[in-house]
Amino acid sequence: MESDTVQNPTRRKFILGGLISGLAGFFIMLVYPIIRFIMPPPIPESSQNSVNAATIDELQPGSGKIFPFGNKPAILIRLPNGEYRAFSAVCTHLQCTVQYRDDFKLIWCACHNGKFDLNGNVVSGPPPAPLEAFDVNIGGKDVVVSKKA
Numbered sequence: 001m002e003s004d005t006v007q008n009p010t011r012r013k014f015i016l017g018g019l020i021s022g023l024a025g026f027f028i029m030l031v032y033p034i035i036r037f038i039m040p041p042p043i044p045e046s047s048q049n050s051v052n053a054a055t056i057d058e059l060q061p062g063s064g065k066i067f068p069f070g071n072k073p074a075i076l077i078r079l080p081n082g083e084y085r086a087f088s089a090v091c092t093h094l095q096c097t098v099q100y101r102d103d104f105k106l107i108w109c110a111c112h113n114g115k116f117d118l119n120g121n122v123v124s125g126p127p128p129a130p131l132e133a134f135d136v137n138i139g140g141k142d143v144v145v146s147k148k149a
């Protein structure tokens with residue numbers, strides 16, 4: 001009889017401890033993937049400073065091309081006069097990929113109708129800052145895009 005009153009509190013504490021540990025583990029299993037989804041790991045900035053974006057006969061005047069520059073998209077535009085310009089294709093609003101619209105003679109972001117001129121400056125819409133501009137050089141048959149020094 002005396003042995004029951006001594007052992008029961010210990011057994012209850014053990015079962016309660018196991019139950020709390022199990023619930024805590026279950027809660028962590030539910031919450032951890034949600035937290036990882038909301039806060040993805042930071043992607044390191046690419047160390048790539050230059051890329052062959054196109055060949056010289058690839059783009060017609062008045063057209064543009066999206067190409068990978070490191071781990072982000074960039075845009076190469078050939079103006080109607082044949083001149084090349086290149087920018088980051090990542091919209092400064094919410095990071096959508098922009099595109100060249102020859103009908104507007106502008107760089108356009110389809111997500112929220114953001115518009116940039118052909119110098120990368122904001123013309124209208126919500127983008128808060130201009131697009132990052134890159135240098136463009138012709139090397140043999142390649143159009144080489146580089147980060148500005």
Ligand code: FES
Nearest residue numbers: 091093094109114
């Ligand atoms: S993401 Fe480009 S305008 Fe909003």
